Amino acid sequence: MEKNQQIAASVLELVGGKENISFVTHCMTRLRLNLKDESIVDDEKVKKIKGVLGIAHSGGQYQIIIGQNVPKVYKAVCETGGFQQEAAIEENLDQPKEKLTLKTIGSNIMNYMSGSMTQLIPGMIAAAMFKTVLVVLGPDMLNLIGVESDAYILLDFVYDAFFYFLPVFLGYTAAKKLGANVVLGMMMGTILLVPDFVALVGSKETLTVYGVLNAPVASYGQSVLPVLLAVWIMGYVEKGFKKIVPDVLSTVFVPTFTLAVMVPVLLCICAPFGSYVGDFICNGLITFGNFGGFLAIAVIGALWEFLVMSGMHPVLIMFAMTTMMETGKEAFLSPAATAATFAAIGMALGAFFKQKNKEEKAESIGYFVSGIVGGVTELVLFGVGFRYKKPFIAMAIGGFVGALYAGIFGVYASFIGATNFMIFLGYVAGGTSNLVHGIIGGLLALIVSAVATYILGGFEEEDEIEAAEELEPVLEI
Missing domain, CATH: 3.30.1360.60 (Glucose permease domain IIB)
Structure with a gap:
């Protein structure tokens, strides 16, 4: 049957x-x-x-x-x-209104982000597998295909086809999650990636919107916060116009008016928001790092993947690259990012051993392989972290421990290279001791994260129910 x-x-x-x-x-x-x-x-x-x-x-x-x-x-x-089939009904018709508290607001925000991002996992998995094959066959490992070969180019741009256009996909899933217009949701992403706008990066600092407002010109590829925030606001704007525009005119004017309002909101508020918040946080972490020593490195190890997911990390990367170009080595971000990467991979391993569902176990081991070989951690971050939430705590613990060890022993990298297991090649120039301690730091992060994920769980029946219900519209618009 x-x-x-x-x-x-x-x-x-x-x-x-x-x-x-x-x-x-x-x-x-x-x-x-x-x-x-x-x-x-x-x-x-x-x-x-x-x-x-x-x-x-x-x-x-x-x-x-x-x-x-x-x-x-x-x-x-x-x-x-022998029942007559009926159309699907609204998911939240029988849900009582929750009293707004800090806890419910935080839960709603997490559910919105989770419900939007977990829908992307199938495309993310497929793209990541192409990247994994690219790494295995490319010059970094088997060297069967060169960087200028058609095979290498194909594998590379298929991977980029998903991750470069992530804001577009996220605009769709976020709008679907909230019950808003999915095409307009996608446009929130396409506006940030349209070639004419991207071409302005580096040539001018601001773009005048409607001759009145100034929008900062920046690169928002692979960003998350701008689109999530914009689609949430867009839902209310669209709903407002549906109430005041006559039905006979709504097909034309509701989407037009909604987009007209959202263009300045997106470019002048939502898009710069992640950049401003990221600059503030990262500059604070850099200042902390100047006097915090190995403890500051550990904090970065715990927070790094969260900064990357939210698009708040560019300032730290520029700081690391500048330091590396000036001194030939970098001992702040590199060991922390390495630990954070392996902590994310460890989260997949811990989930694999803890989960009972065969399909979920297969997904988790796929996330592990994709991370350790292909250097792609987005799968486990969205597929395990956002889906079950508790493993994020485990990942932060693992990243903290691994980065703390590397910081105590003064591990440093001489170049920024791969994000998979070959990331340790960046530590070779520092000598055997530097390499060994770098590897130990990464393994510590992986093991501690895996064990903590296993202990904290979050994969039980109640959590599976929660994961299923996260597909419901939780931010009513």
Whole structure:
């Protein structure tokens, strides 16, 4: 029996058969049943159905949490039970309004970011695999293809096709998450990457918007915060225009007016926001590093991947490159970034050993291989960190410990090179001791992160339910 039909058959059997169901529908993640008698249903048995993430009683309905696969299961239930299929309903119709607190606001923000980013994982995995093959076949390892060969160029730009245009993809998933116009969401990303705007970088500092406002000209490729913030604001703007523009004119004027408002908001507020915040944080960390010694290096090791994900890291990179060009070595960012990278890879390894679901274990070991061989950590950051949250704590602990060790022993790099296991080649010029301590720092970060991920968990049934429900619109617009 096909998987979805098996789930449907088990559900029908355990809820008392089709005779006990008066109505059945579904939303984005849940199968929603109106039962004549809920008392005859054993919740624990329903939870144990393979493919079911949990159950909930809400709004007079018996709700079975399936996840993204729910439309197929719903179709199978209707076909098996002879029910008429209905259109999917709004996910949050029966959710009570939460009182706004710092905790709920923080949770909503994390759910918005997580729900937007985890949708990108399939494309991210595919792109990362091309990068991994590139590294293995390229000059850095087997040297089977040269950097000027068509094979190398192809593998390289397929990888870039995803990560360069990340703001565009993120604009789509963020808008979808909030129920806003997905095409306008994508435009929030394309405006930042359009060639005419990118070409201005380096030639002028500001661009005048509508002849009144000045927008800073900068490179926003692979950035995250600007688009996430812009799409969130865009949702409210679009909703406002839908209320005041007559229906007969809405098709033309709602998107036009929305875009007209969002262009200056995006270019003058949202896009510079990440840059300004990043400069402030990174300059503070540099100042801290000037007198914090190895402790400052450890702090960078704990925070580095978060700075990279939010696009706040360029100032630190420029600081490291300047130091390296002036002195021939760099002992602040390099050991910290190495530890952070291996802590992220360790997070994938810890998840692999902790997870019970075979598909999730396969994904995690794929993230590990992609990181250790291809130097791509985005997969584990979005696929494990953002999805389950607790592993991020483990990654920070691992990065801190590994960077602390490297900082204590004064590890330094003589050049900035690969981001995979060959990153240690940058430590060779410092001698055997420098290389050995650099490797130990990286391994410490990996092992501590893996162990901490295993201990902290976050992959249990409750967390899987939370992950499925994060696909719901949580920032109502």
